[in-house]
Amino acid sequence: MIDITFIQPDGSQKTVAAKAGHTIMETAQAHGIDGVIAECGGSMACATCHVFLDDIALTAAGPASDSEDDMLEFAATPRADNSRLSCQVTVTDALNGAQITIPETQF
Amino acid sequence: MNAPFDGAASGCPMAAASADFQPFEHRGMYEFLAKIREEVPIFHAPEIDYWVVTRRADIEAIMPDSDRFTAVLTTQPIFPWPQETLTYLQERKFAHEAIQVACDPPLHTRVKNHVTKFLNIRQFMSYEPAIRELARSYVQKLKGQETVDLVDAVTYEYPAQVVFMLLGVNDFDPRQIKKWGDLRLHMIWGRPEETDFEQAARDLADFWDYTVDLVAPRKADPKDDYPSKMFELRGGDDEVLTENEIRSLVFGLLLAGHETTTNAAGNLILELLKRREQWRAIAQDPALAKNAVEEGLRYATSVVAWRRRAKEPVTIGGVDLPAGANLLLSLASANRDPALFEEPETFDIARKDARNHMAFGKGLHHCVGAPLARLELRILLEELTAAFPEMRLAEGAEDTDFTKTLSFRGPAQLRVHLGPYKEQDA
Structure with a gap:
């Protein structure tokens, strides 16, 4: 069981059971989490699946690729040190208990 | 390329779609797509020699797949x-x-x-x-x-x-x-x-x-x-x-x-x-x-259809297509597919x-x-x-x-x- 909690900009939370091997984006979409739009479907072409990771998730996720890092610069809500594109983070057991915060806007 | 079979005489919906489709005419296109989508996931358009794909799930799988489609x-x-x-x-x-x-x-x-x-x-x-x-x-x-x-x-x-x-x-x-x-x-x-x-x-x-x-x-x-x-x-x-x-x-x-x-x-x-x-x-x-x-x-949508070509033999909607087959992905159809949207025609x-x-x-x-x-x-x-x-x-x-x-x-x-x-x- 890998529990991940999504936190909306208004503070509301929902904890879901994630599957290893899915991305965080796929997990959010499978559970009807608002605010992870991922319009391109996970090809790093749109920057609309931007999320903020907590320390558990950041450690588990490892570093972003250069392409992802570039795309994060253009996200509608300005990036922070803990920003990632959720389509590029794969769920593993190490993500159990992680909290993912959805940004104010994806555009 | 030939259609895989000639079903016009038998009243086959796929053959009927091939005969009825007018690729350059936009009036009536949505009515046509709504009529055929359930029975016809793909059909051949002889005037342009493209295979028209009508269902959202198929189109969504083909479009990002640059390994199999160019x-x-x-x-x-x-x-x-x-x-x-x-x-x-x-x-x-x-x-x-x-x-x-x-x-x-x-x-x-x-x-x-x-x-x-x-x-x-x-x-x-x-x-x-x-x-x-x-x-x-x-x-x-x-x-x-x-x-x-x-x-x-x-x-x-x-x-x-x-x-x-x-x-x-x-x-x-x-x-x-x-x-x-x-x-x-x-x-x-x-x-x-x-x-x-x-x-x-x-x-x-x-x-x-x-x-x-x-x-x-x-x-x-x-x-x-x-x-x-x-x-x-x-x-x-x-x-x-x-x-x-x-x-x-x-x-x-x-x-x-x-x-x-x-x-x-x-x-x-x-x-x-x-x-x-x-x-x-x-x-x-x-x-x-x-x-x-x-x-x-x-x-x-202002872009009703977009093109891809199969790089290898593929099967779409139950139809086997050879490498080189031209595909016309009907985005207009995908956007009104009832498999995804409730009351898509509203x-x-x-x-x-x-x-x-x-x-x-x-x-x-x-x-x-x-x-x-x-x-x-x-x-x-x-x-x-x-x-x-x-x-x-x-x-x-x-x-x-x-x-x-x-x-x-x-x-x-x-x-x-x-x-x-x-x-x-x-």
Whole structure:
């Protein structure tokens, strides 16, 4: 069981059971989490699946690729040190208990 | 390529769809798709020799899959141009390269990584005040008129003017760009007559020359615009971007940056004015405009079909196709597939999942200008509904002609009665 909690900009939370091997984006979409739009479907072409990771998730996720890092610069809500594109983070057991915060806007 | 079997005599729905489909006719297209989608996930269109894919799930799987499907044909003419046209273009040094929408990785990846340094959400957001000012200038020109063709008066030029902002151009006639753009669509996605080619080749070469002349000075004298940014990223290194690639990118923007948005704006306004209560609702609550734009893109996308070619034998909708098979992915059909959308044939600006449409494609080729198109459409809608809350279609306007191309759909005219002008708060 890998529990991940999504936190909306208004503070509301929902904890879901994630599957290893899915991305965080796929997990959010499978559970009807608002605010992870991922319009391109996970090809790093749109920057609309931007999320903020907590320390558990950041450690588990490892570093972003250069392409992802570039795309994060253009996200509608300005990036922070803990920003990632959720389509590029794969769920593993190490993500159990992680909290993912959805940004104010994806555009 | 032959159809796998001849089912016309047996009343086979797939064969009937092949016989009934009119690739260049937009009137009646949605009714046709709604009728066949459930029984016919794919059928052959003999007039163009493409296999038309109708279901959302199939299209969503094919579009991002550059391993099995190539995008190289997406901007090739449906009907090949005569040799004399090609020779003429060569003599005129027409050197446009397909490096964006009509290419595959790794070329696509290299180019896209540079393009998105300028064509991106944050850069587009910085243009919002200028785009709103532009939209308001069109509204001011409408003021005092009773009946106008909104395409001619507003939606034809407006997106081209935005493209000029990105290119740092302020001294060129938007109508000329539109004329050149219309011509490219006709020559590639339409069914040109033999007599069209001579003039078309001259105009196309002129269009390229204009692009070359626009780009050249940015190399030595960079400004705050798209070609200048590309020269900065290039840093004199052909491995990053060649100079001709920069010219090709600008040539691409000079078409892709406005044609589809002009059509999307026309489609959106037409559908809203067919249901005036939804137009009035936006006038009363401009916050509804954002989702109305999405529903317009879903219900009446300006890109109704997009192309791919199988790189290997594939099976789609139960039909085995060989490598080299041409596919026409019906985005219009995907956007109204009941497998995804409830009551897909209903236009509803409050629809919760309207944004799940495929008007901008899916995957690595997802439209890089999507945020800009959204911005332009939302601002235009906000300004028009606020200024003319009682706007209505003129008599007969619902039966407008549509552009006659395989992929692009938009009203040729949109005659409306503006109604009383409502003064805006400063």
